[in-house]
Amino acid sequence: MVSPELIRRYPFFSGLNMEQINFLAKVADEEILEEGHYLFREEEETNQFFLLIEGAVGIIFELPAREVEQKLSDQFARKLQTKDIVVSTVSPGDVFGWTGLVPPHVATAGAKTLTPCRIIAFDTKELMEKFEDDCRFGYVMTQKAAQVMRDRLHDMRIESLAYFQAE
Numbered sequence: 001m002v003s004p005e006l007i008r009r010y011p012f013f014s015g016l017n018m019e020q021i022n023f024l025a026k027v028a029d030e031e032i033l034e035e036g037h038y039l040f041r042e043e044e045e046t047n048q049f050f051l052l053i054e055g056a057v058g059i060i061f062e063l064p065a066r067e068v069e070q071k072l073s074d075q076f077a078r079k080l081q082t083k084d085i086v087v088s089t090v091s092p093g094d095v096f097g098w099t100g101l102v103p104p105h106v107a108t109a110g111a112k113t114l115t116p117c118r119i120i121a122f123d124t125k126e127l128m129e130k131f132e133d134d135c136r137f138g139y140v141m142t143q144k145a146a147q148v149m150r151d152r153l154h155d156m157r158i159e160s161l162a163y164f165q166a167e
Helices: 004-008 018-026 072-076 124-133 135-165
Strands: 028-033 038-040 048-054 057-064 082-090 110-113 117-123
Touching: 004 018, 018 028, 018 124, 018 135, 057 135, 082 110, 082 135, 117 124, 124 135
Parallel strands: none
Antiparallel strands: 028 117, 038 110, 048 117, 057 082, 057 110
């Protein structure tokens, strides 16, 4: 559990009442992570979403490394050597891992710490159960997750254009 006062500070949680903030605090854990830690990878099942308190997290895609000759057998076995491409950077105060809130709860990208980080991880399984009882809570959180999705799609579009123009 983390302090409800810590959660209340962040704009993502505005519009929630104190009971909802207290519930979020109850299903949350604070973590300190080293640089280079993968929080989740693309296509993994996710059961958390995160609030970044300190540091920087990269939203990444793992793409085949162009500078490495890939064997045909490795391509068929899906054992390609990859390179992480950062498509968006999460800053302190931002949330990420929205796929933990949206069925089918499968990551559409990866997340990796770019610096040492302090995060809060929220258990979305417990949250989803609470949303069944408190539909307004679920609605507000879903709307906020949709805003994060919109922003990430915009960032990804800009980064993709930059990446392909650099070639």
